[in-house]
Amino acid sequence: MSRKLHIHAPAIHYFDMVRRCHSIREAARRLNVASSAVNRQILKLEDEIGAPLFDRLPGGLRLTGAGEIFARHVTVVLQDMERVRSELDALQGLRTGHVEIATIEAVTSDLLPCVLKAMRERYPDITVGVTLLGSQAIPEAVSSGAVDLGLAFALPRSADLQQVSVGHFRLGAIVSPQHPLARHQAIAFADCVEHGLIMAKSELSIHHLLAPLQRRLREPRRAVLESSSLELSRQLARRGLGVAFQTRLGIEADIAQGELRFLPLKDNGGIHSDLGLYVRTGRYLPVAVDALARQIAEEVRLREREEARLNEA
Incomplete structure (x- = not known):
């Protein structure tokens, strides 16, 4: 033990x-x-x-x-x-320890469960704690030592954080299959305005990615809803109450089952959001933390390749 x-x-x-x-x-x-x-x-x-x-x-x-x-x-x-x-345990062939990770809501429906299932199968004696935060709060959690790993979209560069892996994902509008915009393959942000915008609050990275597009509108429109919950935004979009925005991550099952349509934004040739995995700068990773970091990086690469395949189709 x-x-x-x-x-x-x-x-x-x-x-x-x-x-x-x-x-x-x-x-x-x-x-x-x-x-x-x-x-x-x-x-x-x-x-x-x-x-x-x-x-x-x-x-x-x-x-x-x-x-x-x-x-x-x-x-x-x-x-x-x-x-x-951790290193003393590794000398004895043990793979034990506890890892704390702060992450965003978007990865909790599918990506992170896949990671944790694989971890459980490979390293049954490693335990994991998960804290949900907005992207803007994750850097402090990592740099302060409150968590070992941070998984978030579009974090600004910081001397306190080291990015250990990253995946690039397209940002898009999500609507119900019956929505007037659903027939499009890709769409401009301005085309969504007349249909009611469901926007992310400032603690989420999506807010900051879309802010320049909002400022360019000839007639700025207030969102019909602003939320810090991507799940709430997704459910409202499914019910046809407006147009929400996120990456494909977290809505893969809805898309596959035909309950949502994902329309990549074509502004500026496409808007991408980087899903990065972060540790405190200069930290030597214990075996358990390194194992989880590698598993997350592997899963993110799989999702990134799948998205590239879909974009080429």
Whole structure:
């Protein structure tokens, strides 16, 4: 079985848990120790550093400037400890560990389930935690160490993130088969305006990809609905309530069953959204994290090749 390493001072672990929970009491509960023990270690750290690490606010604890700096150090230390544990396990032929990934809603209906099924078959002792976030929130989750991997569309370049794989997917309009636009093979964004726009909110990458097209409209139109849920947008499009926008990812089954039509946008010769997999820059990946990253990259490549085949057909 996987070994647990306790080679760093308890204060490191206590600080990290308080940072995550924003509460000494909750951190103590999760660590199964007394609150006084956690508080004592935090005070000891603050005394050694010579500055408070947390602001004590009515709504909980919040990192100070010094706390932010120390948190970055702690993240590196704890993730490196996980790497050491993983490498020791690998020497014994073990494939164990836990991986946390933050991802977007679009990949949860088909792509990610396929990945996790393959992982379960290949590495039954690796466990996975999945958090759903908007694309704009994923960089912070990765760089802060809250998750090991981030899977998202169209993230801006950042010195804190390293892209380990990427797939290119066409953005399109989705409508019901009975919709007046359904007969088209591809379509311009401006042609969708008269039929009611179902738009993504700013926390989703689609919003930022379509914003330049909205600004070019001669007569700007307000969306009939704005949502941070692609699932809600998809369901409204299926019911003929407007035109939604996304890639084929997440709606493959609807397209195959004839419940939705996907119309690639032809503006600017086609608009593509890059689905990237990210880790914190400079991080050496433990065996479990590397295994999941490779499985995701493999599945994304398969989907990318399938889309290329469909575009050529």
